Amino acid sequence: MGTSRDASQVSTAGAGAPPPGTARYLYAVCRGLPEGALSQVRGIHDSLVELVPYQDIVAVVSTVPMDSFGEEALRRHLEDLAWLESTVRAHDAVIQAVAARAPTAPLRFATVCFDDDAVRARLEERYVPLTRALDRVQGCGEWSVKVLAPAPAPALGAAARPAGLTGAEYLRLRKEQSQRRTDADEQAAATALVIHEDLVARSRASRRLPAQDPRLSGHSGTMLLNAAYLVPDDDADAFEAAISGLRSDHGDVVVDGRGPWPPYSFAMLDEQ
Template identity: 35%
Template structure:
């Protein structure tokens, strides 16, 4: 979210910050549109480090303006893509700490003061992620197992007796089968996470997406995680993922390599 309100006349500009990195050749940022047409994406010195920044019209980047963007999915996606494009360009030249979307300051001097105060933290983060990339892994399994069919058990017989006991036993059995299926799914997720964590320098478990978010009504996401992996182990990671697909029968979706957004803030 916005760090500072520009608080300036409509003709004034604010300083939008994309990332912090080590010294960067400005040519790597040439031609990037960023978030504001007509203003070049550039570097701003922070002692031994540099911020990747851009002037933006202050009146168009107020808190109210960002709230409107948040409410407009297409506009929010455009901003996120533009932000990511700049961060990716910087990261192609070396370790880069991406800052959150809508990180704004009243001007270059204020940005230098605020970011410079965190220079040691940025330096530690850059050292931590150097030579690494982020990989995302999502694991999904069928929502129900073969022993727990979608159809409900038959209605209890009216006469009770042995038939009633049989009904209760069947209902209890279905409940136990669902619990066993759930437990197996969780164990599968833990086994996959443990196998991938052994290859990673750091890991982060994220909240699994609900069926409403994934659009998959017949499958449930049991693992949503990010792994910080050295470039030397990327092929090994992909090979292990393929082995896990075959051995577990789970749907394992892997994405990457990404700029390590999930780990850049950790020191």
């Protein structure tokens, strides 16, 4: 989480201070946002989305109650899956809306500052990395590609020897099955690498991410590749077609490609 708690940054009412008992929630930083572009966008708790400018960049913010986003309250809420899901969805919806209109650097969920002066102080402190991030992602979207090996067939168990087989024959079958599985795993891993290298050549930047837990990804089988690719908007159709071609060419694995999304993996900053 990224909660700003420097009391020296608290300003008096009328100089960027939200109402008592509230704070400023930060969704993203962007540049070149058209005037009025977010007038119909609502944030967490259906709050009004506002802008806090600093030089040529702006922070996209809304006002949130501290009884939900103070440190202790937030710790409790993070254990409430229903609250967490709805709040993360609202957070992401704002970022999606901003990224559709301007180069955007998303901020981590639950990045909170006391007031607008603290927001501007954060923008000033991180101005250089923010500007570099916006330069990197301008005119680009992020594509997610996962490559999975299908779930293997059940192995022969020690207590499930087929009738009519001698012990030696059964052991030979188990060894052959194990070798086939090893060969298939090696081939699938090699295929995933080929797919990744092909997509790297078609993108401006790429990142390999940790494999996801099947309970989160919704996929069965072994995840061999979980990667993000930064692709210029002008090349999006060609990149999507390349994913489809790779899926057709490599039927031994599952290729799941989705996008374009806001470029989280390439513009996200490590907020303190």
